[in-house]
Amino acid sequence: MSEILLHYTRGGKIEDIHRGDIVAVDIKGNIVDSIGDAQRNMFWRSAAKPFQALPFVRQGGLEKFGITQKELAILVSSHSGEPMHVELIESILGKLKLPLTALECGPARPMSSKAAKVLTENHQKPEPVHNPCSGKHSSMLALCRMIGVSIEGYTKPEHPVQQIMHQSVAKAAKIPEGELEIGIDGCGVPVFYLPIYNMALAYARLAVPQKGQWGEDEAAIRKIRDAMIAYPEIVAGTGRIDLLVSQITKGRIIAKIGADAVYCLASVEAGIGITFKIEDGSYRAINPAVIGILKRLDLITKAEHEQLLEKFPPVLRNHRGDQIGVIETVF
Template structure:
């Protein structure tokens, strides 16, 4: 059962709490630490993206379409809809001989509030390229083109693209495919339901592929990891926790969010994967939870911890700027 991880205080009294489950696993599958129920099953949401792109990479998609590491990073992103992200969507689709009309993720408000405001001022509609999952969908379309299968229906579970990704996700998590249930993600494609322990194990294998028993896939997994670490701004966006964390740790910690506050981290030098799920799905809890967990496990230095707190303060202020409370971890 999940346990209380964060207290939000006001006037020295607890006003709100966030419960969580945490699994910490090494690349061999050893359980390092857990909080709450480390075996809890949950939808992996967008944190599964690094493994969904694996079929395209291992089949030679980089070479066939001339994809850059930046474009690979975009395919695993949950991006903010900034100009760089929009340009990458157009660039990838151009390389696979498609246009944004092929994207079936749906138009969405950009996660970057400044971009959303600018579009409103200019009376421009939100587009599919602003959708945080347009990178993943671009990769799916690239795979469909590579396989020479119809792009129509590429979001359906029965489509060859989704079946290959389903199997890759299962392989990455060291689970039989039939043991992973599916639902529908916010962008219309299958989403995977599995224990957070296996998610953490997959991230440990991702950040240290030489210890992850990937076999022939090892170098392809390394490409995905290195692309994410080289382009943290692409993976998320300006002032986002994923991006800031990877920048502050200079690529030592890999990070990827999923909707409903499922979150995955990996320590590259240690080969440790971390998955936590905030029980109520609150996005506000993600950064303080991630920082607290990394501090607890001694995976960030004192200076890195301070730098993160400067960007994601644990002090709560009101609209006048008065300090009125704190965010406190129980670990």
Template sequence: MKSMEVVKLVEVTRGDVVESVHRGVVAVVDSEGKLVASAGDPRYLTYIRSAAKPMQAIPVLESGAASHYSLSLEEIAVLTASHSGEEEHVRVVMQVLSKIGLTAAYLQCGTHPPLHRPSAKALIAKGLEPTVLHCSCSGKHAGMLILTRFNEWNLDDYYKLEHPVQQLMLQCMADFAGLNPEEIPIGIDGCGVPVFAMTVEKMAFSYARLAQPESFAPERKEASLKLREAMTAYPSLVAGTGRLATDLMKVVGNKLVAKDGAEGVFCISVPAKGWGIALKIEDGHTRAVGPAVIAVLDQLGLITGEEKELLAIHTRTELQNFRKEVIGEIRPAFTLK
């Protein structure tokens, strides 16, 4: 039976005592599938969650649908988003829907308040309720509607596993991860569409292939390069204000392509190296993700000291009491092997 070992990645201190720890797994893989570095067992099985969104957006580009509807780079970027429901996010998703002749009524992603607190407060102040456009997955669902519209498939049940658009995206995810679709356990994501389970090592491999897509057919290679360009050109659309994926790409430019997923998942493509990086915090707590991700990049020599300083808010988080006194910190606590 395979080991599912997790290791301590992040510790939380109070004074001189470590009060809590967050364990997890890190895998760094090259485009040939070789493990470059790791912490914990890279065979740890879990859901990739929203870190699958770039791969789910690839069919929109390689099919010709993105060109057919004249999608801009910012519109392509929002297809990969787990956005915070800010005004720019809502605006760009609406642009996408307008280009395919549909309204927000066709989105089946459900509704929740904006993740961006000022945006949520602004809605309340205006006496407005959040809409499907504020859902963090509305961009992904807009991408699904693009493909559905382009292929003249049924619009009403595009979110179901048996629908052609979901089967197409499952196949694309499997291709990137080097798996057959039947090897991927399927769950249901928060927004109602299928979500894919795989090992952390396979997650990293999928991002390595995004980093170095030369082994793919020309259409997929071109789609991968365009998607990377869109995400790094418009990082604020991929996540949002104060979010790690956005801040990381803003600071390092096109050196890295970053995408978060729920329950403590984070994935990165490193084009210059042809590497993919995947991280999973076992307990799913997001507070551990930033310190762990920056530590991985630092240990691999992928960020400079200046870049690390610019990302300090995500690296070592000070803990304060109700009197605003610093009483501890959240910090990385591992070394890659």
């Protein structure tokens, strides 16, 4: 059962609470720490993207199409729709000889408020390329090209690309393929339903590929991990905690958001994967939860903790800027 993780206060009184489940797993699959239900089943959402890109990388897609490390980072991203992100998607599709209209993720307002404002000022509407999942869809289109199948219907569960990615995700999470259930994600493709324990295990294996028993996938998963470390601003976007955690820790921690407040972290040094899910799906709970978990597990230094708190202060302010409450981490 989910436990209370955060209190939001006003005038010294608790006004809101956020419940959730957290699990940290080492490279051998041992549970290092947990709060709530470590085996809770949940949709992995966008935090599964590194493992969906794995077949394309393993089969030599980077080399065949001249995909750079920076472009690899966008394939596993939940990007903010900033110009640097849009340019990378355009570059990849150009290398695949596909138009932007091939993307079937649907148009979405950029996660970056600045990028969204620029579109509005220029009287432009959001396009599929601005969708935070356009990188993942580019990866799917790239795999179509790699294995020589039609891009038509590439979002459907029965399409060969989705079948291959389903296998890849199951293998990464060490769960039998037949037990990996699916739903449909916000961008129209299959999304995976599995225990948060297995999500954390996959991220522990991602953190230290040489100890993760990846077999023939080891070199490919290392390339994916290294791209995420090298370009966190591409995997996420300006000002986001995913980016700042990686920057402040100098790549020791990999961070990856998923929709509806499912979140994964990987400690490259400790070989630990972490997954948490905020029960009500609230994004506002993510930043304090990430900082609290990293501190609880002693994965960041005191100075790094202070830097994160400076960037994401645990205080509540009204429209005038007055402090009217605090965010309390209670785990």
